[in-house]
Amino acid sequence: MCKAQAQGGWLETGQHRGAQVTQLSDVVHESVRQRLDRGLRDILDGLDADDLSAVTVEAVAQEAQVSRATAYRHLGSREELLRRAAIGLVEGHISKCQDALYRTTTVAQRVEEYFVYNLRESARDRRIQVLRESPRTSGIVAAIREMTSTVLGPALQSGQLEGQVRDDIPVDDLVTWIIDQVEILNRQVRSMTEDEVRVWVRRFILPVLDPPGNADGRLRAQVRSLLDDVQVRLQEVNVSIAAGRYTFRA
Template sequence: MTGHDDWLTGGDRRAAAVDRIERVALALFLEHGIDSVTAEDIAAAAGCSRATLYRHVGGRSQLVRAVVLRAAGGVVARIDKAVDKVPAQRRPVEAILAAVAALRADPVLHQWLTRHRSPGTDGLLASAPELGHLATTLTRIAPDDAAAGWIVRVVLSLLTWPLPDAAAERALVERFVGPALRPR
């Protein structure tokens, strides 16, 4: 023994590795920003090799998406509950506004999505199929990758460039987003 515990002994090694790597990645992303953290940084902080990181979580972009989805789990449930009974024609608008409110209320995601933004990170998030699927599910629009990516971009835009108040944001989303996503 080298003087420190092997955190991958016993139990489900894969689950333990994924959990630890994702938790460490989230902490590093929050502290330094997504673009500033390398796979080497994450592996070192998690106490594993880069090979272990890639074997269990894939490449950096897969890890970013996994960490966002992990952090968003509770937020998604709150959004879904907020719009559960909303009629189909109003659902896209209400889901987008509920997403913005829920993300602002979540200290981890709000900090992450507003403080550590870059064009590369925004592009990665907007094109992540997992986030697009969440957008499609929450708004209940027909599966459409372009529309799903656009919904993610609308939410990110409102987080980054908020309007003066909730009423102004609602008016903007109702006027420009609602008609584009209304069931035909």
């Protein structure tokens, strides 16, 4: 009986130690991945010219202070490395872009701010531009599509339900079209100011998104947004008045 219990204890202890080893291994692997990602970012930041010849698995391994074998095990081929770089750079802009769009209330405002953000931030990110112009990486296209879909997809979908956006074209197709327009903007961005981008979006982008036969749809959406804001403020005033009356009676 005691022997069986002891054996059970040994088994439990062995399983516990095995779990600890697994957890430790996960921590080590995560640390290696973080070092490789940081090494990749440092190399992209330090590019001397607009080419990617310096971005290699070996260079990242040296920057991260890990062996080549370890780097290849985590990063794979050079094409996979460039794809990882593209995704990482664009992902860094997603949360910032969402913050920029946070205060907007209509789909038109969100689309406009999205294009302005591209002018102000991602289109002027030299690392993204280098990856965009390189024939050796297609990851940047997929990453930009993911960013556009994440940031604007839900807004376009809700806009269709609310009558702000045409619903005769699927949201995915609208996202693809917007990405094409972003590419056009990127080719002109050096000669355009933020105000010029806003005018460009209002003249050429927003009218295409309007529901057919509903040219004033965006205006009605903006009026509805203003009325909602007024209603909220009136409710706040009513609460303040009620509180004042209660204080006066007391």
